[in-house]
Amino acid sequence: MIKGMAVTAKNFFGSYVSKERLPTVQYPEERLKPQENTRQFPFLVFDGDDAQKGLRCVACQICEKECPPKCIYIVKSKDKKPDYKGQAQIYPATFDIDISVCMSCQICVEVCPFDAIKMDTEFELSTDDRFGGLLFNKFKLAKSNEHYHKIHPTEATEVDGRLAEEKAKAEAKTKAAAEAKAKPAAAPAVPAAKPA
Amino acid sequence: METLEQIKARVEALWPNARLELIANESPSGQRSLLVDNASALRIAEFLRDDPELHFDYCSNVTGVDWPELVTQTKVKKKTVVDGVEKEVEETVETRRPEYLEVVYHLYSIAKKHGPVILRMRTENRADKANVPSLTPIWRGCEFQEREAFDLYGIVFDGHPDLRRILMWDEFKDFPMRRDYVEPDDYEYEPTPHDEVMEKAKAHAAQGGKP
Amino acid sequence: MSVFAEMPPKNYELLPKGGDADGELLEISMGPHHPSTHGVFRMDVVLDGERVVKLKPVFGYLHRNHEKIAEGTTYLGSMPYTDRLDYFCSMTNNWAYALSVEKLAGLQVPERAEYIRVIVAELTRLQNHTCLIGFFVQDMGALGTPLMYAFREREKILDLFEELTGARMMYNYMRFGGLRCDVTADWLARLAALVEGYDKFLDEFELLFNENEILLARTQGVGILSKELAINASITGPMLRACGVNYDIRKVDKYGIYDRFDFKIPLGEHGDLYDRFMIRVLEMRESIKILRQALRDIPAGPFMDPKAKLRGFRPKAGEAYGRIEAAKGELGFYLISDGSPNPYRYRVRPPSFINLTILEDMCLGQHISDAVIILGSVDIVLGEVDR
Numbered sequence: 095m096i097k098g099m100a101v102t103a104k105n106f107f108g109s110y111v112s113k114e115r116l117p118t119v120q121y122p123e124e125r126l127k128p129q130e131n132t133r134q135f136p137f138l139v140f141d142g143d144d145a146q147k148g149l150r151c152v153a154c155q156i157c158e159k160e161c162p163p164k165c166i167y168i169v170k171s172k173d174k175k176p177d178y179k180g181q182a183q184i185y186p187a188t189f190d191i192d193i194s195v196c197m198s199c200q201i202c203v204e205v206c207p208f209d210a211i212k213m214d215t216e217f218e219l220s221t222d223d224r225f226g227g228l229l230f231n232k233f234k235l236a237k238s239n240e241h242y243h244k245i246h247p248t249e250a251t252e253v254d255g256r257l258a259e260e261k262a263k264a265e266a267k268t269k270a271a272a273e274a275k276a277k278p279a280a281a282p283a284v285p286a287a288k289p290a
Numbered sequence: 291m292e293t294l295e296q297i298k299a300r301v302e303a304l305w306p307n308a309r310l311e312l313i314a315n316e317s318p319s320g321q322r323s324l325l326v327d328n329a330s331a332l333r334i335a336e337f338l339r340d341d342p343e344l345h346f347d348y349c350s351n352v353t354g355v356d357w358p359e360l361v362t363q364t365k366v367k368k369k370t371v372v373d374g375v376e377k378e379v380e381e382t383v384e385t386r387r388p389e390y391l392e393v394v395y396h397l398y399s400i401a402k403k404h405g406p407v408i409l410r411m412r413t414e415n416r417a418d419k420a421n422v423p424s425l426t427p428i429w430r431g432c433e434f435q436e437r438e439a440f441d442l443y444g445i446v447f448d449g450h451p452d453l454r455r456i457l458m459w460d461e462f463k464d465f466p467m468r469r470d471y472v473e474p475d476d477y478e479y480e481p482t483p484h485d486e487v488m489e490k491a492k493a494h495a496a497q498g499g500k501p
Numbered sequence: 502m503s504v505f506a507e508m509p510p511k512n513y514e515l516l517p518k519g520g521d522a523d524g525e526l527l528e529i530s531m532g533p534h535h536p537s538t539h540g541v542f543r544m545d546v547v548l549d550g551e552r553v554v555k556l557k558p559v560f561g562y563l564h565r566n567h568e569k570i571a572e573g574t575t576y577l578g579s580m581p582y583t584d585r586l587d588y589f590c591s592m593t594n595n596w597a598y599a600l601s602v603e604k605l606a607g608l609q610v611p612e613r614a615e616y617i618r619v620i621v622a623e624l625t626r627l628q629n630h631t632c633l634i635g636f637f638v639q640d641m642g643a644l645g646t647p648l649m650y651a652f653r654e655r656e657k658i659l660d661l662f663e664e665l666t667g668a669r670m671m672y673n674y675m676r677f678g679g680l681r682c683d684v685t686a687d688w689l690a691r692l693a694a695l696v697e698g699y700d701k702f703l704d705e706f707e708l709l710f711n712e713n714e715i716l717l718a719r720t721q722g723v724g725i726l727s728k729e730l731a732i733n734a735s736i737t738g739p740m741l742r743a744c745g746v747n748y749d750i751r752k753v754d755k756y757g758i759y760d761r762f763d764f765k766i767p768l769g770e771h772g773d774l775y776d777r778f779m780i781r782v783l784e785m786r787e788s789i790k791i792l793r794q795a796l797r798d799i800p801a802g803p804f805m806d807p808k809a810k811l812r813g814f815r816p817k818a819g820e821a822y823g824r825i826e827a828a829k830g831e832l833g834f835y836l837i838s839d840g841s842p843n844p845y846r847y848r849v850r851p852p853s854f855i856n857l858t859i860l861e862d863m864c865l866g867q868h869i870s871d872a873v874i875i876l877g878s879v880d881i882v883l884g885e886v887d888r
Contacts, residue, residue, distance in 0.1 A: 129660070133667035160812065162578035167482035192482045199581035199673045204681070205812055213667065229482075317819020317838065318607025347732050351822065351850040353835050396822055396835070396850075400732050400748045406822065431735020434858050442566075457561035457887060467569055 130246060133200055133213035135193045138235045145236040146185075147175065150210035153186040157202035157211055165195035166202065181264075186232060193219065194228040209253045215245050294322055297344065297407065301334055308334060313410060323394065323408035328422050331411055332449075335428045338397060338407065346397040346407060349429035353396075354439035356468050358416070359389035389416045391445050395425065395432075413445060416468075424450035442467035526554060529869075533562050537640050537873045540883030544860075544872070551868045556861040563887040571847035576602055576677065576814055579847065584671040586849060587885040589632060592625040592662075593827040595675035600756060601823030601834035602677045606816035608809055613802040614679040615758045620692070620795045621662070621674065622825075623788040627699065628658040629828035630781040630788075633880055637778060638710065640877040641719055647709060654702050657695055664688060678809030689796060696792050703785060720774035724863045724875040727772060734858045738830025739784065740879065743769035743776040750826035761798070762791045777878045815842050829853055829880050849888055853881035 119126055142148035153170040169188035177183045202211050214237070221227030243250040292300075298310050308330035313323045326334050338346045363382045391413045398405030413420040424447035426432045436447045437456040444465040447453055455462060464471060527548045533541040541562035547555040567586065571579040583598045584591040596618055603610065610618075635651030659669045665688060666672040666681070674681050710716050726736070731744045741748060749766045751759040767783035769776030818840045824833035830852025837846035856879050864872040 129663050129667075131664055131667040156812070160575070160578065162574050162581055165482050190482055195482065197581055197671070198668065199671070200667065201577065201581070201673070315819045317605050317817050317821055319604040319819065319821035321820065321822060349735055350824070350831065351833055351835055351848070353846070353848040355837065355846045394835070396833075400746060403748070403753050408822070429735065430730070430733045431855055431858055433734075434854060438854075442568075455561075457564040459561070466566055471569075 128215050130248065132215045133198055133203075134217045135196055135198060135214055135219070135230075136191060136202055136211050136235070137214040137237045137241075138189065138232065139210055139212055139239055139242050140236050141239050143238075145233070145238070149185055149232075149236060150177070150208050151186055151189065152177065152183040152208055152210070153189075154207065156205050156207065160201050160205045162199060162201065163195050163197055165192045166190070167192075189232040189235060190229055191235060192229050209257065212242055212246070212249075292344070294324055294407070297338075298324060301337065304337065305330055305333060310334075321406065321408060323410050325410045325412065328411055328413075331409075331423050332425070332428070335395075335409070335425050338409075339428055343402075344407075345399045345401045346405065347429075348398045348400045348405075349395055349425070349431050350398050350406065351394075351396040352425075352432050352435035352439060353394045354443040354445050354467070355392040355394060356416070356443055357387065357390055357392060358469050360387040361385070362387075390414065391416055391420050391443055393422055393436075393439060393445060416444075420444055421446045421448055423448050424453075426450050441465075444468070525549065531873075537877070539636070539877065539881055540886075542876075542881065542883055542886070544876070546864075546869060546872060548869055551870075553864045553867055553869060553872055556864050556872065558857055558860055560857075560883065560886050563883045565888065567888040568847050568849065572843060572845070575842045576816070576844060577811060579844075580675070581671065581673045583849075584673055585884055586851070586888060587827065587829065587832070587853070587882045588670060589882055590625045590629050590828050591670060591672045592621040592674060593825060593832060595672065596622055596757075597823060597825045597827065597832045598834050599675040599677055600825060601821055601836050602816070604823045605819060605821035605836050605838055606677065606814075608678040609806055610679055610757075611803045611806060612758070612800055613683075614804045616795050616799040617680055617684055617804065618675065618757055619759065619762070620684075620792060620799075621665075623791045623795070624658050624661070624692075626828045627785055627788050627792075628655045630785045631655050634706070634778065634781060637874065637877050638716065640874045641716065647706070650702075650706065654699065657698075661688065661692060661695065664691075676805060676809065676811070677814065678806030680804045683804045689799070692792070693796055696789055696796070699789055700786075703782065703789075707782065716778075717775065719871070719874065720778060722771070722773055723867060723871050724774045724878065725772050726859060726863055730859060730862065731772070735855050736830070736859065738826070738828070738852055738856070738880075739777055739780045740830070740856055742766065743780050744772035745770055750824060750831055754824065756823075756825055762794050764788075764791050774874060774878050813842070815840060820846075824850065827852060829882070829885070830856055832885075849885075851885040851888060853879070853883075853885045854887075857881060857886065 139150050140146075140148040141150065153168055155168050155170075158164075158166045158168050167188065167190040168186050171185050171187040174182040174184050198213070200213055203213055219228070239250070239254070242253075294312055298312060301308060301310060309327040311325040313325050315322050338344055362385050364385065365380050366383045367378050368381050369376055369378055393411045395409040395411075396405075397407045397409065411422045413422055422445060424432070424436055426436060426447070427449060433451070434456060436445075436450055437453060439445050440447060440450075440453055441455040441457050442465060454460065458466065529546050529548060531537075531544040531546060533543045535542075541560075543559040543562070545555075545557040545559060546553050567582055570582060574582070580595060580598060583594045586594045602608075631651045631654055635648035639645060639648045662672060663669050665684060666674045726740070726744050728744045728746055731741050732746060736744075737748070737750075745768055747766060747768055750756070752766060764787045767780045767787065769780050816838045818838055820835070820837040822833055822835045824831050826832075831850065832852055833850035835846070835848040835850065836844050839845040860876065860879060863875050867875065
């Protein structure tokens with residue numbers, strides 16, 4: 095038993111001396127720095143400054159279908175707005191996530207084809223409004239790309255790189271199509287269409 | 291380990307009255323099972339446990355499955371004579387799978403380290419004749435799992451030493467895992483309703499909210 | 502004939518009727534809210550003085566009908582729900598489910614993914630057993646200090662998992678045909694450092710307890726389980742091996758790539774509590790061995806089968822039963838598919854639930870305080886018992 099007491103004593107006095115023996119963090123005065131990969135609840139990414147104009151989400155409803163506890167509710171809009179590639183896309187008129195149901199499984203992030211929904215790291219979200227307080231709508235969920243860079247720097251840089259690449263490809267394609275269209279207009283000596 | 295056909299042949303040689311059937315399995319796992327009739331199930335189970343070569347002393351898993359009645363209509367092309375001319379006509383053939391509840395046992399052998407052998411037993415119907423013999427006297431480990439199958443499906447195990455509800459509370463009436471189970475309609479607040487839940491929530495709100 | 506014939510008659514009217522019984526037998530409900538029952542678990546015990554005469558386990562307080570939820574969700578959507586079965590060992594739950602689906606659909610897993618699966622599974626086993634030996638001595642009255650030492654080590658493993666998957670307990674990491682994301686060389690280096698430090702922690706912990714008279718007196722000869730009863734009652738995992746039966750699914754089924762690793766299976770002799778405790782400590786040392794070998798041999802390569810699909814996954818009609826050696830016993834998943842994106846029947850074979858079958862038999866005749874630590878040694882997690 096003396097041996098046991100020696101171990102306890104080592105741990106007890108050691109806790110004053112070495113950092114490893116003292117794992118307790120005096121929350122909330124002291125907070126641990128969250129890891130980069132931490133995931134809590136989803137948020138919608140928007141590029142640029144305007145939260146609604148730059149929203150990447152195109153209301154394809156894939157995340158809604160794949161969500162296991164079905165906590166996402168999307169209503170598509172009737173009109174369209176241009177996305178980062180310049181094409182006109184529909185956007186979500188309503189995008190609700192009930193974070194009291196959400197289990198932070200990240201499946202919505204994995205299946206989104208547009209990198210529009212990502213995981214946030216904020217967890218101090220308690221509220222005393224039992225029904226509406228934990229239902230996040232589009233405006234509360236939309237956070238800027240800068241915020242995304244701040245919380246997940248490596249992921250955000252990778253996503254930005256991929257999106258820039260796709261944008262460049264799309265621009266190159268439109269340029270090539272425009273040039274192809276311009277060519278026949280400049281040389282009308284092409285033979286006329288054959289009879290069907 | 292012997293194949294399922296060999297085991298089936300041995301059992302049929304020992305008890306000619308037993309009716310066994312090999313159920314195929316088309317998935318890549320290839321785990322086929324043996325359907326035994328309820329009257330001889332206890333003897334077959336004891337044979338599987340005590341036979342020196344098979345020695346299935348460990349019942350790993352007992353599962354209840356609900357198969358409601360399924361009527362499928364398939365279109366079949368048949369050649370018939372219509373008005374003196376032979377034509378190919380499409381007919382709809384109805385196949386009916388009767389309703390039953392099924393219990394599936396996965397057996398392994400700890401002594402011989404082989405397995406699994408999968409046994410199945412079916413009840414006659416899902417209403418009043420939902421009885422199968424209990425294999426708890428053979429493998430004690432079936433005790434809690436058969437109680438769970440009774441609790442969630444309503445399969446009555448004859449010969450079980452203590453058949454009562456295990457996961458639901460004792461006064462509960464329905465059988466939750468059945469395919470036709472209707473959950474109680476007391477949604478307090480449905481923030482992100484989808485599909486059937488949306489229909490139910492709308493109907494519920496139309497009736498005036500919480501019960 | 503069967504061992505069942507020798508068991509006491511199952512008569513669940515707990516208090517015998519009649520005047521003679523008054524003042525002699527005491528019925529206690531160790532109710533669902535109890536610090537020692539490892540979750541919302543209730544035991545109705547009938548005591549004669551301090552000895553247990555009857556014991557009836559009651560559970561179902563955490564029943565969420567996971568199996569029915571899975572019938573309404575896609576195969577991938579059930580993966581986060583499997584995390585919540587045995588909430589201490591999320592990774593092994595995920596692996597058992599992924600294994601069953603891969604058996605059902607015939608998917609292949611690349612080699613690097615198999616090595617990473619072994620690494621995270623053994624880490625899970627380590628942290629589960631660490632947690633368990635902490636809780637075990639806590640149940641015996643050590644009032645928290647050794648538990649906190651155990652949790653301190655467990656935190657290191659959880660930090661590693663958080664870096665890898667993003668969450669501390671609910672990982673949702675395995676996918677059908679591989680993993681969700683790859684590990685970095687950085688992570689592997691940190692893991693190697695952790696593995697080196699773990700032996701030291703185990704030595705220190707053993708120093709606390711190996712010669713402690715209180716532990717020895719309270720656990721040796723208590724809660725004995727015979728070999729035949731254990732096999733007949735479908736007990737698996739460390740409880741079975743404590744009775745002396747050499748059955749470890751990692752060696753029998755050789756799922757994944759476990760046949761490439763060199764590790765021993767510790768076996769007990771008497772089947773009492775002390776054996777179960779020591780087996781878990783020895784299993785931790787074997788897990789550390791496996792981790793070292795895996796870290797040495799892990800190859801480069803893809804972490805996901807390129808043919809596997811995330812969305813629109815529809816396996817062919819059929820059924821499959823896949824099982825692994827989880828930290829608590831044999832965890833199996835039985836899936837019946839009818840070709841649709843949702844499973845037709847989804848069944849979890851829970852080790853904790855089945856290991857509770859002989860709880861009464863082990864506790865009869867023991868003191869009530871021993872009943873508490875016998876329950877602790879069965880190592881139940883209510884998420885798995887109730888699903």
